[in-house]
Amino acid sequence: MPDRAATQQTNKAPVRRKGAGRHRRSGEILDAAARVFAQHGYHGATTQQIADLLGIRQASLYYYFPSKEVALELVCMQGVEDFHERARAIASGTGSAAEKIAALVRAHLMPLLDTADYVRVFLNERQYLPHASRRRIAKWSRGIERVIAAVIKDGVRRGEFRPDVDPRLATLALLGMLNAVSAWYGKESTSLERISAEYVGLAISALAGPKARGR
Amino acid sequence: MPDRAATQQTNKAPVRRKGAGRHRRSGEILDAAARVFAQHGYHGATTQQIADLLGIRQASLYYYFPSKEVALELVCMQGVEDFHERARAIASGTGSAAEKIAALVRAHLMPLLDTADYVRVFLNERQYLPHASRRRIAKWSRGIERVIAAVIKDGVRRGEFRPDVDPRLATLALLGMLNAVSAWYGKESTSLERISAEYVGLAISALAGPKARGR
Amino acid sequence: MPDRAATQQTNKAPVRRKGAGRHRRSGEILDAAARVFAQHGYHGATTQQIADLLGIRQASLYYYFPSKEVALELVCMQGVEDFHERARAIASGTGSAAEKIAALVRAHLMPLLDTADYVRVFLNERQYLPHASRRRIAKWSRGIERVIAAVIKDGVRRGEFRPDVDPRLATLALLGMLNAVSAWYGKESTSLERISAEYVGLAISALAGPKARGR
Amino acid sequence: MPDRAATQQTNKAPVRRKGAGRHRRSGEILDAAARVFAQHGYHGATTQQIADLLGIRQASLYYYFPSKEVALELVCMQGVEDFHERARAIASGTGSAAEKIAALVRAHLMPLLDTADYVRVFLNERQYLPHASRRRIAKWSRGIERVIAAVIKDGVRRGEFRPDVDPRLATLALLGMLNAVSAWYGKESTSLERISAEYVGLAISALAGPKARGR
DNA sequence: AATGAATGAGCCTTCATTCAT
DNA sequence: TATGAATGAAGGCTCATTCAT
Known part of the structure; x- marks a missing residue:
């Protein structure tokens, strides 16, 4: 199981099973979502916070998942x-x-x-x-x-x-x-x-x- | 109920301390808040849902507590x-x-x-x-x-x-x-x-x- | 012209000309309104602030004037x-x-x-x-x-x-x-x-x- | 435009400094705000009125400034x-x-x-x-x-x-x-x-x- | 792969006002 | 003379989401 401790990670291709995305970046995006959901709760979390953690713009998240709910x-x-x-x-x-x-x-x-x-x-x-x-x-x-x-x-x-x-x-x-x-x-x-x-x-x-x- | 800021609302809204509370209505309002918070989570709950449960208008809630946060x-x-x-x-x-x-x-x-x-x-x-x-x-x-x-x-x-x-x-x-x-x-x-x-x-x-x- | 410097005044029956009310209390209420309007502007002022200044409840103001606008x-x-x-x-x-x-x-x-x-x-x-x-x-x-x-x-x-x-x-x-x-x-x-x-x-x-x- | 709180909006909204401003749109938005504030006073003005003047939705204003107060x-x-x-x-x-x-x-x-x-x-x-x-x-x-x-x-x-x-x-x-x-x-x-x-x-x-x- | 611009929907909160008492 | 309770209307602001680029 890939190390998710650090905010950003590098190699060691995430062994994602289901359709979570085969690309490395997808794993990082999900890690960020997990962290933000864990910290603020699903309803208390904003997609902005997830984007901030990744250093990308809010809109860019939708390249990786179709909705906040699906990310959850x-x-x-x-x-x-x-x-x-x-x-x-x-x-x-x-x-x-x-x-x-x-x-x-x-x-x-x-x-x-x-x-x-x-x-x-x-x-x-x-x-x-x-x-x-x-x-x-x-x-x-x-x-x-x-x-x-x-x-x-x-x-x-x-x-x-x-x-x-x-x-x-x-x-x-x-x-x-x-x-x-x-x-x-x-x-x-x-x-x-x-x-x-x-x-x-x-x-x-x-x-x-x-x-x-x-x- | 904690005092509002001095400049605000001298209205002495019903105080609900521990126990059943002096004013029955305050108790009912808090019960409704508890139920809605329990069901949807604090961030997922809306004050509208609380009001609906009580059969009053949403604005009326603020006669009993000064904010959703204080209700929590x-x-x-x-x-x-x-x-x-x-x-x-x-x-x-x-x-x-x-x-x-x-x-x-x-x-x-x-x-x-x-x-x-x-x-x-x-x-x-x-x-x-x-x-x-x-x-x-x-x-x-x-x-x-x-x-x-x-x-x-x-x-x-x-x-x-x-x-x-x-x-x-x-x-x-x-x-x-x-x-x-x-x-x-x-x-x-x-x-x-x-x-x-x-x-x-x-x-x-x-x-x-x-x-x-x-x- | 009655002294309005102090927040509360006493005798020297206000010589109000128009229908502002012949009662002493009316003068005090208007003084409070003037002070609050002067300080916060008409739109920035709240009837609550006027009431606070007088030590009465917000609703009680409406005994003296029919609306905020008329008070202005x-x-x-x-x-x-x-x-x-x-x-x-x-x-x-x-x-x-x-x-x-x-x-x-x-x-x-x-x-x-x-x-x-x-x-x-x-x-x-x-x-x-x-x-x-x-x-x-x-x-x-x-x-x-x-x-x-x-x-x-x-x-x-x-x-x-x-x-x-x-x-x-x-x-x-x-x-x-x-x-x-x-x-x-x-x-x-x-x-x-x-x-x-x-x-x-x-x-x-x-x-x-x-x-x-x-x- | 002053930075929003760090946790908020990394969106680099158009900055308008003195002079005409780099981004034309920002200038227009501020002009509209100025006009509405001038006409109705800050407290009497609504963000809706500003948006109307620009022909955009009210929420869109917040892409350009973080609050009515900052606009002022x-x-x-x-x-x-x-x-x-x-x-x-x-x-x-x-x-x-x-x-x-x-x-x-x-x-x-x-x-x-x-x-x-x-x-x-x-x-x-x-x-x-x-x-x-x-x-x-x-x-x-x-x-x-x-x-x-x-x-x-x-x-x-x-x-x-x-x-x-x-x-x-x-x-x-x-x-x-x-x-x-x-x-x-x-x-x-x-x-x-x-x-x-x-x-x-x-x-x-x-x-x-x-x-x-x-x- | 990502973003700038914008928006629709909704939320919490405020506030002048009403009315029975 | 005053108030407790309540409300309608609105207001500022947030946020997930869209879309052309």
Whole structure:
């Protein structure tokens, strides 16, 4: 995944999957949109701010995307696709349920390192997409929920997790805990490494509970 | 309601302080603002939508608050003040750390029953307040964090919770888990009762971990 | 003419001529309007500012005048009526043309002492009156011009003033010089006494010119 | 045109500096603003009226200036800059004090021929500028006053003018007389030529007084 | 690949005014 | 004599978007 930390980037051709544009410049434009949407919210952001970040004129943006709304959809898409991919890979692999949860937690936090803006926009702004694209995007997030819930269910069935854990609610709790990090990560000095470790511990404990002792 | 600039409007518009507010109408206006802000986001909301909800003309809103921004601040204030109050009361009460955490979880979810809009606005829109009011509001939320962290720290010290729990991170995790509920509560059919019970279980397990067995 | 220097006044029943209201309070309300109009201009002034100055509510103003526009007309009227009266008295009196000009200058500057606001509003804001009242008011000012022009013309005819003085233009010049004082009087520390003396000298010299020597 | 706030509008809108301005359109827009401000006063004027005069949509104005207030400042600036320049040139030239006064009077009235709107706006509306720009503009007008006062003082010292003339007050009187012309010039049928001649005569006589005979 | 010029739609806000009390 | 509540009309300004170049 290309480094998006800097405002401007250079080589390492962005591996954009869908039609986000095959050109390098398209990636930069989307990065700028993601940053501005993340900072001001979709409705609070102006195309002018995006253009400023890129050093081009406002009108020039429309060479890259047909509307602000579509830019939002593209950003949201980028923000969630990989999550699902990675979650599915982990879930369908081998290992105990606890190990899978640990891997899922780590994988879920990782993108905050270099695509934090995309993640934030997906989390907070997808709600403002028009119905059609919202549905399109919702599929991915529901997919993630389903994958996690399945792992938890499996852990319960196998006796790894507490029998009274509700997989659906536990999934939402877990995701809430993880997604909230995006809101404060970067303002705190704690490293993603530390956070991941702590959150893995909390998650496993929460699910395994008293019986976890024997693990 | 904060005074307008001295040269402006001596009209003593109805004052709405904490609680239900002396003047019923002011409360209704704020409720409408909260609802619209919650639904569309601060920047996506229009004062026209608020007025429509009340069946009054848009200009009439300005009899009750001097600006959309101040309305946001008032809503945010309402959305957080009580949290802090309740948290402090619980924390300074008697009982084990686990019991306090359980009570805190329940207390934190409770407002979703009848002031969900205020809570949502506080969580998602306070970031768009002007610096001054954001700081004012931040005090309350930092207060809540500190109260919870103190309870967790105490639990660790007393041996109730896992020794390797980081109170600060655990607090953020717990709040993330709880606050996320506001995003989906109402769309799911699960009752607050069920959610609370499950989340109490998860929280205690997460903190107490394997050692919790003896509890 | 009642003292209007202070923001609030007391006795000395205002000798309002026209229908401005026979009550004392009416005078105070008009004083406030004059002050606010003078300070902010008619269009820049708000009824709220007038109300603030009086310590009453905006709506209460409408007990005293039916509209902002009428208030302006009343203020303008007060600002000019006396001028004409006094000018006519002086012109129809006895004395040389020069003596009359001297008296006219003094009389014209005098009102700046305690009805400066009314004068300023008349000078600068009467142009914004609706056609009908503007015409009504214009009569008075044209009257003043005519009176002065007549005195000058007489002075020329009598040989007191330079033969090449154009009475109409000289009148406009004189009035321009005098009226401009209202713009800076009060910001300068010079007393009206000093100003009057100097301006009498300038006016007489301008009109009498080289021949004035023998006077 | 002053830069907009950094975060705003990188659009390099046409800049109009002194003189005709590089971009013709900017000049036309400012002319329209000057005319409307002159006619209705700053507060009484609407941006719609300016747009109507130009045959463009109201929103389009904001492509040329960032606010009505800035438009006022630009107009005021145009209205006064040249005055000062010309006055200084005349004062620092050669000739008797009387000759200089004559030249100053003529130069002061000249702009009424083709930039009357700018002059009127400067004279009557600059008071409504925000503090910062008012100060900026005040420098020019104070400069003009100082130049004239110096010439008068010099004339007194040289014995050309009456010894009892107060340079400061005489300057204010002279400027009042001259500036007042802007209020009625165009409504009267008198030519600027006639007015100038008459006003030169009045001014010289006023200052030189009885002794002027020998000139 | 980008931009200068312009615009339509809409938004927040102000303000004079009304009216029942 | 005054006011609380409300409103209609408008005003300045913003902003996404278009289009010829």
